[in-house]
Amino acid sequence: MSDRPDSPADFEARLRAIGDRQYHDKHPFHELLHSGGCTPDQVRAWVINRYYYQTRIPMKDAAFMSRVSDPDLRREWRSRIEDHDGRAPGEGGIARWLKLAAGVGLDPDYVRSEVGILPATRFAVDAYVRFVRDEPLLPAVASSLTELFAPAIHKNRIAGLLEHYDFANTDTLSYFQNRLTEAPKDVAFGLQWVMDNARTRADQDAAVRALIFKTEVLWAQLDALWSAYVEPGRIPPGGWQPGQGLA
Ligand SMILES: O=C(O)c1cc(C(=O)O)c2c(n1)C(=O)C(=O)c1cc(C(=O)O)[nH]c1-2
Numbered sequence: 001m002s003d004r005p006d007s008p009a010d011f012e013a014r015l016r017a018i019g020d021r022q023y024h025d026k027h028p029f030h031e032l033l034h035s036g037g038c039t040p041d042q043v044r045a046w047v048i049n050r051y052y053y054q055t056r057i058p059m060k061d062a063a064f065m066s067r068v069s070d071p072d073l074r075r076e077w078r079s080r081i082e083d084h085d086g087r088a089p090g091e092g093g094i095a096r097w098l099k100l101a102a103g104v105g106l107d108p109d110y111v112r113s114e115v116g117i118l119p120a121t122r123f124a125v126d127a128y129v130r131f132v133r134d135e136p137l138l139p140a141v142a143s144s145l146t147e148l149f150a151p152a153i154h155k156n157r158i159a160g161l162l163e164h165y166d167f168a169n170t171d172t173l174s175y176f177q178n179r180l181t182e183a184p185k186d187v188a189f190g191l192q193w194v195m196d197n198a199r200t201r202a203d204q205d206a207a208v209r210a211l212i213f214k215t216e217v218l219w220a221q222l223d224a225l226w227s228a229y230v231e232p233g234r235i236p237p238g239g240w241q242p243g244q245g246l247a
Contacts (some may be wrong), residue, residue: 005201012195014204015142018211019149024218025156029226034156036164040105041242043165045229047101048240049121049221051111054097056125058084063133064140076189083182093182096175102247103172110245118239120224128217131210138203139210142194146214147187154179 006014024030032038033046061080068074086092098108110116132140154176161168170177198204228235235241 003201005199005204008195011198011204011207012191014208015145015191015194015211016148018208018215019146022212022215022219023146023149023153024215024222025149025153027219027222027226029222029230030153030157032230034160034164036160042225042229043104043167044106044242045225045240047097047104047106048111048116048245049118049225051097051101052114052117052121053125053221054084054094055114056129058094060129060132063129064137067133067137067140073193080186083178083186093175093178096178100172100175103167103169105167105246107245107247116238116240116244118224118228119236121221124217124220124224128214131213135210136206138194138197139206141190141197142207142210143214144190145187145194145207145211146218147183148191150183150187151180154183 005011029046033043038046058081061077061084065074065077065081068077082092084093086095089095098111101108101111128143131143135143158173158176161173194207198207228239
């Protein structure tokens with residue numbers, strides 16, 4: 001195999017092909033969720049576990065920024081933290097996620113406590129935070145590029161949930177509506193940065209590996225949900241039990 005780097009167009013196509021092949025929009029749990037097939041408890045389990053991902057995203061972005069010496073890059077990156085934390089209490093993505101939690105009948109304080117998160121959710125999400133904290137900046141940025149594929153899944157989710165579930169309305173789904181404008185802004189910058197900084201074949205390969213790793217982080221979370229709450233329905237010790245944490 002040649003050591004020459006791919007052209008920018010070929011490199012970008014290589015990154016996008018990862019989404020086509022293995023983004024978590026293809027996971028059966030999402031198909032079940034978006035088509036109205038989830039029971040109320042399966043939706044609650046998803047909301048509780050996904051909350052852990054939501055809380056760790058700004059932590060991984062803070063870990064990333066702590067390693068960046070370039071003020072231009074830090075300035076660009078910090079809006080990600082504000083998108084999730086807001087600029088005041090009650091604002092931002094985490095607060096919007098808790099509105100979804102309340103909408104599906106959960107006590108937001110229970111969800112916030114992080115009790116009941118599946119062990120495999122923690123392992124996967126914590127691995128993402130560590131990856132971004134410990135790897136070189138190029139793979140750290142590349143690992144966020146799953147957001148290239150997120151707007152399509154968010155659009156499908158909004159439409160599917162509105163069609164099939166009573167809890168769904170503009171208020172409970174506001175998290176996803178906001179991501180439709182936030183994610184494209186982040187990923188336009190992230191993709192350009194990766195294109196500019198992946199100069200060698202080895203750099204490009206490292207970016208590709210990082211993006212594959214991230215799809216695995218996302219996929220593993222849904223596998224954990226499936227096994228605990230769909231089939232065979234074996235909830236591991238410490239996992240949320242239906243009935244707990246209700247409002
Ligand atoms: O609902 C989804 O499928 C989904 C996926 C992803 C992703 O691809 O990592 C993110 C989000 N949502 C999201 O809402 C979000 O804020 C986000 C931040 C990041 C990241 O890696 O920095 N990914 C994602």
